[in-house]
Amino acid sequence: MIKVENLTKSFGQLEVLKGISYEIQEKEVVCVIGPSGSGKSTFLRCINLLEEITDGAIYIEGVKVNDPKTDINLIRTEVGMVFQQFNLFPHMTVLENITMAPMQIRKLSKNDAEKLALELLDKVGLKEKAYNYPEQLSGGQQQRVAIARALAMKPKVMLFDEPTSALDPEMVKEVLDVMKQLAFEGMTMVVVTHEMGFAREVADRVVFMDGGYIVEQDKPESIFDAPKNERTKAFLGKVL
Amino acid sequence: MDIFDLRWDIIWNYRELFLRGLWVTIVLTICGYIGGIILGVLLGLGETSKKKWIYWPSKIYVDLFRGTPMLVQILIIHLAFIPAVFGQSFGFMVSGITALILNSAAYNAEIIRAGIQSIDKGQMEAARSLGLTHNQAMRKIILPQAFRRMIPPLGNEFIALLKDSSLVTVIAASDILYAAKVVAGAYQRFWEPYLVAAFMYLVLTYLVTKLIAYVEKRFSNSYNPRRKQKGGLGI
Numbered sequence A: 001m002i003k004v005e006n007l008t009k010s011f012g013q014l015e016v017l018k019g020i021s022y023e024i025q026e027k028e029v030v031c032v033i034g035p036s037g038s039g040k041s042t043f044l045r046c047i048n049l050l051e052e053i054t055d056g057a058i059y060i061e062g063v064k065v066n067d068p069k070t071d072i073n074l075i076r077t078e079v080g081m082v083f084q085q086f087n088l089f090p091h092m093t094v095l096e097n098i099t100m101a102p103m104q105i106r107k108l109s110k111n112d113a114e115k116l117a118l119e120l121l122d123k124v125g126l127k128e129k130a131y132n133y134p135e136q137l138s139g140g141q142q143q144r145v146a147i148a149r150a151l152a153m154k155p156k157v158m159l160f161d162e163p164t165s166a167l168d169p170e171m172v173k174e175v176l177d178v179m180k181q182l183a184f185e186g187m188t189m190v191v192v193t194h195e196m197g198f199a200r201e202v203a204d205r206v207v208f209m210d211g212g213y214i215v216e217q218d219k220p221e222s223i224f225d226a227p228k229n230e231r232t233k234a235f236l237g238k239v240l
Numbered sequence B: 001m002d003i004f005d006l007r008w009d010i011i012w013n014y015r016e017l018f019l020r021g022l023w024v025t026i027v028l029t030i031c032g033y034i035g036g037i038i039l040g041v042l043l044g045l046g047e048t049s050k051k052k053w054i055y056w057p058s059k060i061y062v063d064l065f066r067g068t069p070m071l072v073q074i075l076i077i078h079l080a081f082i083p084a085v086f087g088q089s090f091g092f093m094v095s096g097i098t099a100l101i102l103n104s105a106a107y108n109a110e111i112i113r114a115g116i117q118s119i120d121k122g123q124m125e126a127a128r129s130l131g132l133t134h135n136q137a138m139r140k141i142i143l144p145q146a147f148r149r150m151i152p153p154l155g156n157e158f159i160a161l162l163k164d165s166s167l168v169t170v171i172a173a174s175d176i177l178y179a180a181k182v183v184a185g186a187y188q189r190f191w192e193p194y195l196v197a198a199f200m201y202l203v204l205t206y207l208v209t210k211l212i213a214y215v216e217k218r219f220s221n222s223y224n225p226r227r228k229q230k231g232g233l234g235i
Ligand SMILES: Nc1ncnc2c1ncn2[C@@H]1O[C@H](COP(=O)(O)OP(=O)(O)OP(=O)(O)O)[C@@H](O)[C@H]1O
Pocket: A011, A014, A016, A034, A035, A036, A037, A038, A039, A040, A041, A042, A043
C-alpha cells in the first residue's frame, strides 16, 4: 500500500536518508527503531511530504506522492500523523480540534463532525473532556486527542513519530493501549518508537535504521531474538 | 512670565481652534491606524512569505520606513511625492493620513511578522498533515493564535501613532499641537497653550489605553474554557 523506492533526502550538504526502499502492506504494523539521528523521523515525514524528497519515489496506493501533478493535500487527508509533541491547537477545545479538519476539508456539517468526534473521543476514553482546552489535559490525554484528531479524517495509514517519548512514564501505557487497539482493528501503521515492548508485541515487522539506511528488517521475534547485523546487535544491546 | 499667573481665558477664546485640533488629531490617528493595520497585515504576511518577489519588496519597504524619521517622511509625502504623482496637493489631511498609514504599516508589519513566527512550527505541520492547504492553516490555526499575541503590541502602536500624529503640524495640519502653536504665537504665552495640548493628548492616550485593555480582556476570555462551556452540551 506504501511503496518507497530508493528514497534519499538531504538537508543542504547533509544526506540524511541514503537510499531507502521498503514496502508496507495494507493492515500491516511496521515499527521503526534505531539510534538518534539515524533518519527515522525524516523517513516518516517524507511519506506525507512534510519534508521535500530529494530523490527516489514514494507511492501510496499506486499514486506517486512526489509527483508535481499529485495533489499533496489530498494525499495528506489519507495519511494521519501523530507527533511527539502532540501539536494540538491550543485555541480550540478538544472537540473543535477534532471537528476542524473534517468540516474544513470533508465538508461535514457541524452536527455530523461533532458526532464523529464524540465517537472517536469515546474510543480513546476521553469523551468527558470534549469541552476542555488542550492545556487542561495531561500529556497522555493530549496525545490520545491527537490520535482521535488524525482518525477523524478516516485515514488509510497512520504515522506515529515517537508518540510516547514526551510523556511521563505513567502515561505511556494509556497511549500505547489506544495504538494497540487501532492495530487490532486493522489500521495500517508506521510507528517510530523506542518502546521495544510495544514493537515486539504489536509490530508485524520491525525496521532497524542506522546512518540513513535500513540496516535490517524482519519479524519482531527475529530482530529482537536473533539479529543478524552487527549494528542491530549493538543497538539492541544498549536499549534492551 | 510667572507660572502661577496663568491666563486660561485665552484658551477659552480659542476653544474652537482646539476642538478642531482635537477632531483633526482623532481623524488622522484613526484613519492612519486602520489603514496602517490593513497595509501592515499585507506587509507582515509578505515578510513571512517564502516567495522572494513577495518577501523582498515587503522587507525593503519595512526597513525604509522604520529606518527614516517620520518627520522627514511627512515632508517628502506632502511636498514631493503627492505633488509629483498627482500634479497637485490635496491638503494636509490627505498627506497626513497617507504618511501615518505608510509609517505605521511598517511597524505593524513587524508586529504581525513576529506574531506569526512566534507560533510553534508544529502547529503548521499538524494542520498540513490533516490536509489543510497553507492558506487554510494560516486562517484557522496560525493567525487566530498569533492575533492574540499581537493585540498588546498593536495597542502600543496605536498610542505611539496618536502621539506621533502631532508631527503633521509641520505641514500646517490644524491638529491639537497646531492650535497650541497658533495661540502661543498670538499671545506670546507658552505655558497655557502647550499645557492644554499636552493635557488633551494625555486624555486621548488614557482613553485608548482603556480601549486596548478592554479588547485584550475580551479576546483572552474567548480562551477561557468556562465561558465557552456554558454554550456547549455540558457533558
Ligand atoms: N530540518 C532539518 N534541517 C537540517 N537537518 C535536519 C533537519 N531535520 C533533521 N535533520 C538532521 O537529520 C538527521 C536525522 O534526523 P531525524 O530527526 O530524522 O533523526 P531520528 O532518527 O528521528 O532521531 P531521533 O531519534 O533523535 O528523533 C539528524 O542529523 C538531524 O540533525
